[in-house]
Amino acid sequence: MRRKVIAGNWKMNMLPDEAIRFIEELTPLVKDTENEVVLCVPYTDLFYVLLNVQGTNIKVGAQNVHFEESGAYTGEISAKMLKSINVEYVIIGHSERRQYFAETDETINKKIKVAITNGLKPIVCVGETLEEREKGITFDIITKQTRLALEGIDKDQVKNVIIAYEPVWAIGTGKTATADEANEAIKKIREEISKIYGNDIAECVIIQYGGSIKSSNAREFLTKSDIDGGLVGGASLKPEEFSKIVNY
Numbered sequence: 001m002r003r004k005v006i007a008g009n010w011k012m013n014m015l016p017d018e019a020i021r022f023i024e025e026l027t028p029l030v031k032d033t034e035n036e037v038v039l040c041v042p043y044t045d046l047f048y049v050l051l052n053v054q055g056t057n058i059k060v061g062a063q064n065v066h067f068e069e070s071g072a073y074t075g076e077i078s079a080k081m082l083k084s085i086n087v088e089y090v091i092i093g094h095s096e097r098r099q100y101f102a103e104t105d106e107t108i109n110k111k112i113k114v115a116i117t118n119g120l121k122p123i124v125c126v127g128e129t130l131e132e133r134e135k136g137i138t139f140d141i142i143t144k145q146t147r148l149a150l151e152g153i154d155k156d157q158v159k160n161v162i163i164a165y166e167p168v169w170a171i172g173t174g175k176t177a178t179a180d181e182a183n184e185a186i187k188k189i190r191e192e193i194s195k196i197y198g199n200d201i202a203e204c205v206i207i208q209y210g211g212s213i214k215s216s217n218a219r220e221f222l223t224k225s226d227i228d229g230g231l232v233g234g235a236s237l238k239p240e241e242f243s244k245i246v247n248y
């Protein structure tokens with residue numbers, strides 16, 4: 001059985017004092033869950049959040065990482081830096097980064113590799129735009145993004161990669177795919193992984209849904225056969241709301 005991973009993506013929100021208060025409030029609300037609880041927070045919150053989750057079941061992730069090991073890349077943060085402070089997860093290739101920061105399938109692939117070699121668990125986002133959906137090429141887009149993301153990553157490594165299927169048009173819009181549509185898309189992604197690594201490996205890979213998940217629709221998504229968790233944006237900014245998703 002694959003475990004469910006519920007990851008919050010705070011995006012560019014939350015100051016350290018707000019983050020600390022959030023952890024205090026969230027901790028008792030999620031302490032009994034069997035699901036993996038992850039908070040992907042801004043760089044400036046990482047240290048505070050890591051200190052405050054000690055002794056809890058809350059895991060911590062970053063929202064980006066640079067694709068080189070080190071060097072003259074002003075303003076960037078390396079995988080080794082994240083690992084050195086005990087960050088466990090990192091979101092890679094979020095559609096906002098593809099859209100506003102010129103991330104490509106190639107840089108995303110490099111980032112996944114550097115994350116894995118430094119012991120971080122990547123949460124890799126794939127998803128179609130509204131235009132692509134309307135053209136009927138959703139499955140082509142998401143299987144291609146998956147294939148390119150995983151290029152050169154071996155069998156043992158891919159087990160530590162999480163894929164998040166996030167239709168771009170569903171992010172922050174209040175619109176969602178239906179749970180059945182999301183499940184079908186995720187099955188396609190799993191099929192693609194199976195073509196590369198075989199069925200046994202594909203069955204181990206965690207694939208989340210993301211895009212306007214909230215407490216009122218979480219159960220619908222998270223009880224589907226192939227949806228192994230959620231990547232939650234807006235609804236991860238309030239401890240009680242987020243805890244209801246974790247405890248769906």
Ligand code: PGA
Nearest residue numbers: 171172211212232233234
């Ligand atoms: P949303 O964001 O839940 O606010 O739609 C999801 C995401 O961007 O990961």
